[in-house]
Amino acid sequence: MFKLDQYKFKEEYTYYMLQALKVGKKEAFRKDFLNLHPTDQMQFFIELDEARRLRVYAFLSPEEFGDIFGELDPFMQKTCIAELDRHYAIEMLSELPSDDAADFFGLLSDKEARSRRDQAAADV
Incomplete structure (x- = not known):
């Protein structure tokens, strides 16, 4: 588990999670998302629009x-x-x-x- 603010490529990591959500790559999203610190999971989640939140519910x-x-x-x-x-x-x-x-x-x-x-x- 790691904190995104300590991760050198925060934007890139976030981009790949968003892409996995968009194209329906459930396992890729789960691997990256669940590897985040809970604070970063929450921060990522609250920045999503409703359509992406619905996908998160389906993936978790x-x-x-x-x-x-x-x-x-x-x-x-x-x-x-x-x-x-x-x-x-x-x-x-x-x-x-x-x-x-x-x-x-x-x-x-x-x-x-x-x-x-x-x-x-x-x-x-």
Whole structure:
């Protein structure tokens, strides 16, 4: 694992990850992305547009994405939840450490939290 700010060819490394996303090279993207420090994973992710974020969700397991999700700001967490497939979101949230999940659900309004809870119960 390494930090991009310490990597001599940061722009080139980022370019290759973007290219792998664009052309659907899942294993190449996973290898490069998962080799990054979690802070760099999050920074890379938040700079993506929705289409590229959707590709990231498809390339990462719910557990792997959960590592990023727990570090996102509340607005971005809500954005991601709205973009995610319901089953993926439920699995990702269930894989989060309990304190991260509690923090996220604490951000939701009562109506949103009830809706998420009811959806999860219906899927069980």
